[in-house]
Amino acid sequence: MSFLELKNITKIYPNGTKAVDETSLNVEDGEFVVFVGPSGCGKSTLLRMIAGLEDITGGEISLDGVIINNIDPSERDVAMVFQNYALYPHMTVFNNMAYGLKNRGISKDKINSKVNDAAKLLEIDQLLDRKPSMLSGGQRQRVAMGRAIVRNPKIFLFDEPLSNLDAKLRNQMRLEIKKLQRQMDVTSIFVTHDQTEAMTLGDRIVVINDGIVEQVGTPKEIYSNPNTKFVAEFIGSPQMNLFDCSIKNGIAKIGEAQVNLDNLININDASIGIRPDDIQITDSGKFESKANLVEYLGSDMIIYSSIGGQDFSCKLSSKIDVKAGDNFKFDITPSSIHVFDNNTNKKV
Amino acid sequence: MKFKPLEILSHLILILGVLLMVLPIWFSFATSTHDNVTIMTEGMKFLFGESFSQNYNKVLNEKGGWSEEVTAAKMFINSFIMAFGIATLKVVISAMSAYALVYFRFKLAVPIFWLIFITLLVPLEVRIFPSYKIVSDLGLTNTYTGLILPLVASATATFFFRQFYKTIPDELLESAKLDGANSWRFFIDFLLPLSKTMLAAMFIFMFVYGYSQYLWPLIMTTDEKYWTVVMGMKIIFTENYEGVALPRTGERFAYIILSMLPPVLVVVILQRWFIKGLIQTEK
Numbered sequence: 001m002s003f004l005e006l007k008n009i010t011k012i013y014p015n016g017t018k019a020v021d022e023t024s025l026n027v028e029d030g031e032f033v034v035f036v037g038p039s040g041c042g043k044s045t046l047l048r049m050i051a052g053l054e055d056i057t058g059g060e061i062s063l064d065g066v067i068i069n070n071i072d073p074s075e076r077d078v079a080m081v082f083q084n085y086a087l088y089p090h091m092t093v094f095n096n097m098a099y100g101l102k103n104r105g106i107s108k109d110k111i112n113s114k115v116n117d118a119a120k121l122l123e124i125d126q127l128l129d130r131k132p133s134m135l136s137g138g139q140r141q142r143v144a145m146g147r148a149i150v151r152n153p154k155i156f157l158f159d160e161p162l163s164n165l166d167a168k169l170r171n172q173m174r175l176e177i178k179k180l181q182r183q184m185d186v187t188s189i190f191v192t193h194d195q196t197e198a199m200t201l202g203d204r205i206v207v208i209n210d211g212i213v214e215q216v217g218t219p220k221e222i223y224s225n226p227n228t229k230f231v232a233e234f235i236g237s238p239q240m241n242l243f244d245c246s247i248k249n250g251i252a253k254i255g256e257a258q259v260n261l262d263n264l265i266n267i268n269d270a271s272i273g274i275r276p277d278d279i280q281i282t283d284s285g286k287f288e289s290k291a292n293l294v295e296y297l298g299s300d301m302i303i304y305s306s307i308g309g310q311d312f313s314c315k316l317s318s319k320i321d322v323k324a325g326d327n328f329k330f331d332i333t334p335s336s337i338h339v340f341d342n343n344t345n346k347k348v
Numbered sequence: 349m350k351f352k353p354l355e356i357l358s359h360l361i362l363i364l365g366v367l368l369m370v371l372p373i374w375f376s377f378a379t380s381t382h383d384n385v386t387i388m389t390e391g392m393k394f395l396f397g398e399s400f401s402q403n404y405n406k407v408l409n410e411k412g413g414w415s416e417e418v419t420a421a422k423m424f425i426n427s428f429i430m431a432f433g434i435a436t437l438k439v440v441i442s443a444m445s446a447y448a449l450v451y452f453r454f455k456l457a458v459p460i461f462w463l464i465f466i467t468l469l470v471p472l473e474v475r476i477f478p479s480y481k482i483v484s485d486l487g488l489t490n491t492y493t494g495l496i497l498p499l500v501a502s503a504t505a506t507f508f509f510r511q512f513y514k515t516i517p518d519e520l521l522e523s524a525k526l527d528g529a530n531s532w533r534f535f536i537d538f539l540l541p542l543s544k545t546m547l548a549a550m551f552i553f554m555f556v557y558g559y560s561q562y563l564w565p566l567i568m569t570t571d572e573k574y575w576t577v578v579m580g581m582k583i584i585f586t587e588n589y590e591g592v593a594l595p596r597t598g599e600r601f602a603y604i605i606l607s608m609l610p611p612v613l614v615v616v617i618l619q620r621w622f623i624k625g626l627i628q629t630e631k
Binding site: 051052053073074078079080082083084086088089090099100103104147151 | 517519520522523524525526527528529530533537538541542544
């Protein structure tokens with residue numbers, strides 16, 4: 001039995017909206033799982049159901065062998081970090097962190113030592129006497145984390161905790177969360193709409209769309225082997241190029257261009273997907289196209305072009321000399337092509 | 349330092365306003381320190397007189413009223429008890445009912461809120477007979493309970509608390525829930541401290557409201573032991589004693605000055621709190 005088990009979890013709001021549809025998932029002890037999906041896909045709802053902040057319409061959640069459907073949030077032994085941190089504005093940092101412990105009737109000495117330890121770990125031990133309004137965004141984030149850590153919960157729940165920070169701080173906090181999770185070895189679930197966060201943080205990623213789990217897997221599996229068109233487009237930046245085409249005997253026709261696949265299949269209405277970094281520019285390339293726009297990113301650059309009337313991008317080292325308006329030749333390795341059936345949106 | 353014309357003008361207006369507020373009080377105070385003969389012959393006074401201790405001593409300690417059983421000091425205590433009771437209970441009850449209305453999503457919360465709200469249209473003066481009937485049937489005439497109880501519900505305060513609670517983000521409640529706070533703890537540990545300034549403001553308003561009640565205590569109390577200051581103002585020191593034809597203006601002014609003190613004190617004490625809360629704005 002897994003540490004956290006979701007069995008056919010469904011959430012229907014009173015107004016009839018189905019936010020989560022028959023979702024099942026197993027999370028192992030100590031694992032870092034990321035729920036990723038576009039806004040409104042139900043990932044936060046799922047997290048909030050685990051926390052107990054949202055009623056479960058159907059299905060069963062068990063944590064550490066106990067079914068927690070009807071257990072009060074305070075007794076589930078979960079800690080949550082909210083998007084806007086939800087710090088208690090009238091309490092000092094110390095009391096913010098100590099409040100949950102006080103409610104559990106833990107002795108003062110123990111609270112003191114726990115809070116101080118957590119504060120040191122997060123490097124906020126200088127701030128314990130301050131009120132949240134006197135803290136910067138990053139410091140507030142740390143306090144919110146501290147509040148979760150001191151409780152020593154069975155599971156950490158993060159609800160888009162980094163989205164209120166600026167880009168630089170976000171990267172830094174991301175690393176710290178990862179480090180902290182490793183260090184404390186606590187099962188964690190992290191909700192985000194940012195695929196980079198998902199890729200970098202997760203041991204496993206759960207891609208959710210429209211209340212349905214599209215794919216569960218390690219970042220590598222999801223990136224290199226997306227099950228559906230949605231996953232293919234959602235994960236990876238810049239996003240995967242998808243070309244509508246018809247496939248006959250393993251040859252995909254995109255307008256005039258013909259792409260060989262390594263699989264002799266026939267599909268009338270298909271899409272083939274190629275990651276921008278799987279396109280190689282060589283003078284001996286089989287395809288030729290015009291660079292409409294070139295984005296220079298330092299070590300890399302992105303060329304925006306089109307073939308057979310369909311736009312695509314390719315990402316390559318900026319050492320190659322291509323300017324906007326130039327023609328360039330490129331090749332595609334058949335093994336790097338993902339084929340999707342447009343009728344089912346699934347991988348073939 | 350140079351003054352701009354606009355600054356001078358605005359200061360003049362402010363000074364004028366201050367004078368308008370303070371002068372009548374000063375006149376009353378100055379007059380209250382003169383003996384009745386002087387006031388009778390020379391009218392209101394601007395300067396300090398010699399009968400300060402005599403007048404104020406009389407006011408506080410002389411027994412007045414029809415049966416000559418009640419002193420002004422007793423009336424101050426009565427008024428204070430009444431106003432304090434009304435203000436405290438109003439604030440407590442309003443805060444709690446607003447909490448129920450906002451956080452417990454029972455079916456009739458909205459209609460109930462509007463029902464509470466429309467009681468604003470029915471002030472005590474309108475419902476004074478039924479209120480009296482109920483209080484007298486309960487045997488509460490001539491008691492502090494009877495003075496306080498019919499006035500403790502407050503639609504205004506409930507409304508203000510409700511609006512304030514609605515601005516508190518849901519995450520705070522959710523976070524508190526995960527931290528093991530039950531609904532009672534959430535109220536005590538979160539809502540009350542967060543609404544400190546509002547509590548102080550409401551207490552000030554409601555204290556002044558309770559203190560200045562006239563009609564209700566007048567109807568409610570037949571026993572002079574329960575007279576309040578505002579009623580007393582009409583009754584005490586107005587009687588003509590045999591052989592004394594002089595109106596007791598000096599004592600009456602002293603009484604008026606004293607009667608202003610408790611609400612002023614409450615405002616001054618709580619205002620500090622109030623302003624402190626306003627300065628420490630919390631996000």
